[in-house]
Amino acid sequence: MSAAEAYESAETLQNVSTLKSEERRERRTFLGLSIPAVLVIFVVVFLPVLWLSSLSFYNAAGELSMENYARIFESALYKRTFVVTFQISVAVTVICVLLGYPLCYWLTKVSDKTAAILMVFVLVPFWTSVLVRTYAWLVLLQRNGIINSSMMSMGIIDEPLQLAHNLTGSIIGMVHIMLPFLVLPLYATMRTVDTDLVRAAIGLGSSPRGAFWRVFFPMSLPGLFAGIVLVFILSLGFFVTPALLGGGRVQMLAQRIESTITVYSNWGAASALGVVLLLMALVVIWLMNRFFGLDKLFIR
Amino acid sequence: MEQIGQRKIDGLWLTVVGIAVLFFLILPTLIVIPMSFSGASFLEFPPTSFSFRWYTTYFTSPEWMSATQTSLIAAVITTAIATPLGSLCAYGLHCCTPRIRSAAQILVIMPIVIPVILIGVGVFSLYAKLGLNYTLTGIVIAHTALALPFVIVTVMSGLQNYDFDQELAARSLGASRAYALWTVTVPQVKFSIQTGAFLAFITSLDEVVISMLISGGDKATITRRMFNSLRDQLDPTIAAISTCLIVVSIAMLIGVQLIGRSKNIDK
Numbered sequence: 007m008s009a010a011e012a013y014e015s016a017e018t019l020q021n022v023s024t025l026k027s028e029e030r031r032e033r034r035t036f037l038g039l040s041i042p043a044v045l046v047i048f049v050v051v052f053l054p055v056l057w058l059s060s061l062s063f064y065n066a067a068g069e070l071s072m073e074n075y076a077r078i079f080e081s082a083l084y085k086r087t088f089v090v091t092f093q094i095s096v097a098v099t100v101i102c103v104l105l106g107y108p109l110c111y112w113l114t115k116v117s118d119k120t121a122a123i124l125m126v127f128v129l130v131p132f133w134t135s136v137l138v139r140t141y142a143w144l145v146l147l148q149r150n151g152i153i154n155s156s157m158m159s160m161g162i163i164d165e166p167l168q169l170a171h172n173l174t175g176s177i178i179g180m181v182h183i184m185l186p187f188l189v190l191p192l193y194a195t196m197r198t199v200d201t202d203l204v205r206a207a208i209g210l211g212s213s214p215r216g217a218f219w220r221v222f223f224p225m226s227l228p229g230l231f232a233g234i235v236l237v238f239i240l241s242l243g244f245f246v247t248p249a250l251l252g253g254g255r256v257q258m259l260a261q262r263i264e265s266t267i268t269v270y271s272n273w274g275a276a277s278a279l280g281v282v283l284l285l286m287a288l289v290v291i292w293l294m295n296r297f298f299g300l301d302k303l304f305i306r
Numbered sequence: 307m308e309q310i311g312q313r314k315i316d317g318l319w320l321t322v323v324g325i326a327v328l329f330f331l332i333l334p335t336l337i338v339i340p341m342s343f344s345g346a347s348f349l350e351f352p353p354t355s356f357s358f359r360w361y362t363t364y365f366t367s368p369e370w371m372s373a374t375q376t377s378l379i380a381a382v383i384t385t386a387i388a389t390p391l392g393s394l395c396a397y398g399l400h401c402c403t404p405r406i407r408s409a410a411q412i413l414v415i416m417p418i419v420i421p422v423i424l425i426g427v428g429v430f431s432l433y434a435k436l437g438l439n440y441t442l443t444g445i446v447i448a449h450t451a452l453a454l455p456f457v458i459v460t461v462m463s464g465l466q467n468y469d470f471d472q473e474l475a476a477r478s479l480g481a482s483r484a485y486a487l488w489t490v491t492v493p494q495v496k497f498s499i500q501t502g503a504f505l506a507f508i509t510s511l512d513e514v515v516i517s518m519l520i521s522g523g524d525k526a527t528i529t530r531r532m533f534n535s536l537r538d539q540l541d542p543t544i545a546a547i548s549t550c551l552i553v554v555s556i557a558m559l560i561g562v563q564l565i566g567r568s569k570n571i572d573k
Contacts, residue, residue: 032401032483039398040410043391043454050451051417054428105327112324115317127328131335133555135512137532138548142334144540145341145349152352182334185327214316243421245515250536260423260515267427280424291419295412 055284062278074278084262084279091259094173094248095241098180102237105181106188107230114196125193132186140247143179144170147251171253179247184240188233195229235294239287259283339552342545349540360546370531370547376521377511377528380442384449384510389503391450392457393495397487399458400465411462415455425452426516433520440523448520449510456509457502464498465491497565504558511554 065073078084113121131139146153147169154166169175199222207217245260252258257265259279266276345355364370395414399407417425429448430439438444468491476486492499517527518534528547535541 033403036398036401037406040395040402041398043395043458044410044413046391046447046451047414047417047454050429050448051420051425054432055420055424058424058428058431105323105330108320108323109327112320115320124328127332129559130556131331133508133559134335135514135529135548135551135555137512137514137529137536138338138551139335141532141536141540141544141548142338144536145545146334146337148349148540182331185331239419243423245423246533250533260421263423263427264519273431276427280421280427283421284424287419287421 055280058277059281059284060277061273062281064274066274074274077275078278078282087257087259087262087279088282090257091242094177094180094256094258095238097177098184098241099234099238101177101181102185102188103230103234106185106192106233110189110193110196110226113193114199114201128186128189131182132190136183136246139182140179140250143175143182143247143251147175147178170251172255173252175251175253176248176256176258179251180241180244183244183247184237187236187240188230191232191236192226192229195232196226199225232294235290239290242286242290243283336552338545338548341542342549344542344545347542349542349545360542363543364546364550367543370528370543372524373526373528373531374547376442376445376525380445380449380527381507381510383442383446384453385503385507387446388450388453388457388506389499392454392502392506393461393499395454396458396461396465397491400462414458417452418455422452422515426519429516430519439520440525442525445517445521445525445527448516449513452513452516453506453509456505457499460502460505461495461498464495468494500565501562504562508555508558512551 062074063070063072065071113124116124145151148154149166149168149170151169153169154163157163158166169178201222203225204217204221207221208214212220243260244258245264248256248258249261249264252261260283263276263279263283266272266279340353341349342360343356343358344353345357345359346353399410399414402410425448433439433444438447472494473486473491476490477483481489512529513527514529514533517530521527521530528551532544532547535544
């Protein structure tokens, strides 16, 4: 190596290190652009939720204690709330899968253009206010509503069924609200599945059903899993629809938290319930991150 | 032969279920529209007479009009704040190292996954100390935090499809980074930013739980008034208001679809 070459490579090295430190500095500057948004989320979402959680460790006298948590596990009322919340969330998730999976699978079978038009039927409800849709169900499911009156005129039932203001109404309404959250990620995943693989399996002697279950279904699982997690998590903390369609008979966790504060002003008990709800949600998110990757939500 | 017959039955079954599920999704969403034009003084479906009486009630009620005004102003200001903040945040995160990015991504989508009742109760008590309950400022700040994740997620996915070398090329040709960002990158991800803005607007307009706790008095949002009214009785005025909200939602959806289409044509 000549002296000139050595000098040149040393200069290159120096340039590279200058460039690297410049790049680092620049990255820091541009990370700064994220600060205002992160700050708003931190102050409005994280701080209040953390503060709320801290309240759960104080009793009515203002002393540190686990009283609030002890009460959750002792009180039959709270236990019932947890059981009901869990049951409803599982039921809603299962029904969403049973309705959403065939729908998405059918959408992959029709032409792209037809599927795009049919997706409007999913997107319009998705963009429509939860309150508006819950109101519609209140009207449809009421005693003299269209569902009861048409079933009576067809002779299926003799007297109106109690559909609204109970568990049935809450579940029907919630499934309607949650279904798009399952369909959107699931359909996005199914579209990426290479259908030639299914055809290859059939060509190699598999039955169509066998090819579906052993080739197509496993490849649609990431989207199905993302949808299930989304529906389950949103159901656990859901407030509006069960509050209106449950008619006071169905008390899910979110309603219990709201009434504990607005009716009984018991912040300690409400925040303990909140912490448990938050932990359940975080466990589900953690599982999702573990098996699916939260950052995949950012890629479409 | 038997197998082909079986496949046809499977296909038919799938079509029937698919169509049934689509009807289940769309019909209850749109059923309030015909109901809102009913002339009867109670809710009925199908309506037996036609009138605009519920729209007249809505548009002449000072309470409903003031709530509509509060909601619209809050939604516009929320969109105006959340769109630039969220877009800048997405750009900043896109440029930084993958490790920081994935940590920050989890942080910024938390407002979507943390049960909104907890955010609502927490914000309510924070605002009680700051005197922000029942104020427009309070509503806007809370709605901005909820709308930000949607803007960030949308703009980041737009940036992922954007060839970053274009900005580097502009800079190597002498443009400052800010100038390159504004004149080269922003026009390329304009569609994602617009979609994010639509999402921010609809998030604020339709938000119920936090508004129910922190808005009220002469600064009650329309969703708070609707929720309280629905807890008591089935007022047909709500059908007229719902129809107006559906029209806004569909307008937003069409906006997003048109953006998507013009984007595809450009490509």
